[in-house]
Amino acid sequence: MESTNQERNYLADGNTVGSWLLTTDHKRIGVLYLFSILFFFVIAAAAAALMRLELLTPQGDLVLSDTYNKLFTIHGVLMVWFFLIPSIPAVLGNFIVPLMIGARDVAFPKLNLLSWYLFLLGGCFAVHAIIIGGVDTGWTFYTPYSSAYSNSHVVEMALGIFIAGFGSILTGLNFIITIQKMRAPGLTWFRLPLFIWSMFATSVILVLATPVLAITLALMCVERLWGVGIFNPKLGGDPVLFQHLFWFYSHPAVYIMILPGMGVVSEVITCFSRKKIFGYRFVAFSSVAIAVIGFLVWGHHMFVSSQSLYAGMVFSILSFLVAIPSAIKVFNWTATLYRGSISFATPMLYILGFIGLFTVGGLTGLFLAALAVDVHVHGTYFVIAHFHYIMVGGMVTAFMGGLHYWWPKITGRLYPEKWGQLSALILFIGFNLTFFPQFILGYLGMPRRVYEYAPEFQVYNVLSTAGAGILGVGYLLPLVYLLWSLRYGKRADANPWHATGLEWKTSSPPPKHNFTETPVVTEDAYHYPPLDEKGEGHA
């Protein structure tokens, strides 16, 4: 079991259930999160599959309005709070952040474990709410429908999100302190890998935005339980206040769901083009800029919610401004590729897909930030397509890329490369086939959140459903071959990609305390020398 002079790797350090459930090792907690979010992803994806099947035909034949409302609520709630928000931060972030900065663990390992339990407890409430009948408010819980009229299990679902939210807050807090206080000697802010900058910006949002969601949902529940409150216009309450509070969290939350993905892109793109990132400081500060400006744009969700025209104009301008740091990133990644020694390994394919899909999502975001255009496409499939290009085309693709990139580090095994490349390709094709027709549908006027539609929209809906099938294969394949690789994959050495970064300086999988001795950093990130004749890099 134990090699002679080395600490056992973290996977071998205890095989009992208790050693996993009571672990404070950030790597094991990352793995626990991976399996938990996979569980929620499967339920939420099944809900999406049912919706796409229903939308094959214009009339309601598979499900009717009531069930359909519950399906999109399940899909939204689980995907946002129980898959996307914890995806890169809690899985890859937990695993990689301490390794990347040369620390033995996060600053507060017990709080880290508590985060997972809070997440799981919140998830139990959410799943229970679904089993006993579901919720039909949509993931946005707009009042007064949610607080006075809906006959579904709103309180229980909100409670689940409330509890899981505290898990998110603690994760964010842990990362902020860890990154501030636990960096290895010599690892100054401007030597940090850009994934760390992204995670730091994400954590600031997690910590400052999530409490507002918590109080908002709590107030909505109190109003529902006691029959009086501040969001119901019957008493003089203002439902728009709910929307302001909700989007004050939920718009920054969109950046929780994209910034970590951008961090993964910076890691992967430098490694597989063997080049230093172009414009390190611009990419680093654009993460901070996105986090800051992201707090000031929430009103663009409310252009048609009786918000004043002047407020609308300010929110519109600010929303345009977010495009600048996002574009800086895309340009800098592209410039990094220029004259690089590019290899199309699986993580790189995913990440190149990310850049294309994120660009489409970002540009259509500009349409929606424009006041007049938004009035035309508000509440249509155009919006659905836009944010799926960011959330799925962007974040999920980046998550897949990151998962493949760090898979050898996490498991000590290599995945089968050809299958990986094929899956990345299938994902890209399936995604575009699913969501591009929805831009057209939305522009033509098909509203979101409906189970039946005018017959002239059918051809696009059929295309979309067919795409969803392909997309499903793109998710299933990696699930199969990644699990297969746990047993049959080739063993990975410490640094299979010849990458820079401290996480590659320790063995795969890393020992329990990450490094046998604390590394000292003497150079900038992404110091990639050119490849030699055999195609090998010497980092």
Add this chain to the structure above:
Amino acid sequence: MPEQKSIVAEQFDTAEQQSEAAHLGMWTFLATEVLFFGGLFLAYLVYRHFYFDAFAAASRHTDVLFGTMNSIILLTSSLTMALAVFSAAENYRRSVTRWLSLTLLLGAAFLVVKGFEYHKDIAGHLVPGPTFDPALPSQAQIFFWLYWTMTGLHALHLLIGLALLTVMFFLARRGTFSANYHTPLTLAGLYWHFVDIVWLFLFPLLYLVQRHL
């Protein structure tokens, strides 16, 4: 208890790094608390602006005597808390427990006074809903809805603070804290002061503003 037990957790290199991390962690947590209460303060601001007269009428029904008493009690408790931390830093171990027990007492006194006040409020039909005092304008219900949620949430935080200080009291009695190591006590103190500061905003907003109108 052995006095110089190892107090540095395995993920830290030095006691100093550990203490800095813990302090920063507490301040970050307090920042989340500010945002948590922030939603309520925003709601107060919006409705005070919408329903100025109803809020003025409603605020005359809160009990300014109880409120003032509680403000004095809580401010004093912050002083005794600060003295407890100071005593630990100066190695006056006996006074640490003394100041802590006084802080606990004052915190409990706040809750007792608040309990009497709640009792009076209920008797005075100030709970929003069907039993609400019909003499008040209907939007005064929004004021009292906020009053109950804000003071209730504050009382909950105070209760958590009391639990935290009870733990600190027993730790102090075992002689855990010294001039070299009193981070948990300092952090509990920070939390306690935060709860105090929230009250310092609630008191003028709910009891004082527009009382004279």
